[in-house]
Amino acid sequence: MSFLQVKNIVKSFGKTEVLRGISFEMEAHSRLALIGKSGSGKTTMLRLIAGLEIPNSGSIIINGEVLTSHSNFTKPEKRNMGYVFQNHSLFPHLNVYDNIVFGMEKLTKKERIESAMSYLSMLGLEDKVKSYPHQLSGGEKQRISIIRTLASKPRLLLLDEPFSNLDKNTKERLKVDLKKILDQEKLPTIMITHDADDSFDLADEVILLDQGNIVARGNPEELYKRPINEHSARFFSESYIIEKDETNLSFFNQFEINSNRICISPQSISITNNGTQAKVIGHKFVGNGYMVILDYLGAKLKMFTTEKITSPSVLIGISDIIEL
Secondary structure, eight states: OOSEEEEEEEEEETTEEEEEEEEEEEOTTOEEEEEOSTTSSHHHHHHHHHTSSOOSEEEEEETTEEEESSSOBOOGGGSOEEEEOTTOOOOTTSOHHHHHHTTOTTSOHHHHHHHHHHHHHHTTOGGGTTOOGGGSOHHHHHHHHHHHHHHTOOSEEEEESTTTTSOHHHHHHHHHHHHHHHHHHTOOEEEEESOHHHHHHHOSEEEEEETTEEEEEEOHHHHHHSOSSHHHHHHHOOSOEEEOOTTSHHHHHHTTOOSSEEEOOGGGEEEEEEEEEEEEEEEEEOSSSEEEEEEETTEEEEEEESSOOOSSEEEEEEOOOEEO
C-alpha cells in the first residue's frame, strides 16, 4: 500500500472548480513536487492534504488511515503533518530556541535542548539560538521555520513555496541545506512550487498541474528531456515548440517527421564536425553557459553550449527529436 493516496479530489470555491478529480499516490520516504502556474490548484491541493480545506468530493488516505472522505474528516491538528508556510510564521516575541521547542511539552528540558541543538548544528546555526526573528535574514528565518516543523516529528512534511521570497544565492544555499536535512530525516515530503528548477533540485517525482488537472507526471529528468505533451514541454524545457509550416518543411522532411508539432531539448543539439550547417541568429549568457538560437533548415532551435559562439554558423547534430 502507498504511504499517501489521493483519490478523485474535486474542490470548488463558489462556481470556480479549482481541482477536477485529482488522483495520485506517494511512497514512503519519497519527495514529491506539485508544480504549476498560479491558479493551477497546487496550493489548494496542499491545503487539502493538511486538512486546512475540505474537498467537495474525494478521499485522502495516509498509511491506510482515511483522513478525508465523504463520511470522515480528521482535523489538521490531529493529522501529524508539518506545514512550512511561505512567510516563515515564526513567533516574533520568541527567540530561535523557544520557536523551535514550542509545542514540545511532552519532552524533558534536556530532550528539548538536545533536539533543537541537533538541528541547528546540522545547518551551522548554533550561534543563532538566542536570536529573535527580526535579527535573522530571510534564509535563516526559513531554515528555522523548517527546523521547528521537523522538531515536531511529523509523518509528512508539506512545503508551501519554500524559496519564493529569497534571492538567488540564498535560495541555492537553502536548497543544499534542505536536501541535506531531508536525506538524513528520510521524511516524506510534498513541496509546491511554480519554479521547475526547484522541483528538479529536490523532488524524486513531479506532478504538473494546469487548471485543476494533472497534465504530466514523472521524475524530473524524464519530464525535462522527454516531455509528454505541449504543456509540459513549454513548462519544463527551454526548447521551442516547432510547428510544421512552409518555412520549415525542409527540416521536417530531412528527419522524416510525421508529427506536425515537435520540440527539441537544447541539450540534444551539439556542435560536431560531421554535422549540418545551421545559422547563428542570437545567443545569451545563462550563468553556466550560453543559449544559442539557430536557424536550421528553416526551423528555429535552441542549443546549449558552455563556450561562446562567435561564428555566423556552426555544424550541428541532433540526438533526439520529440514528437508532440
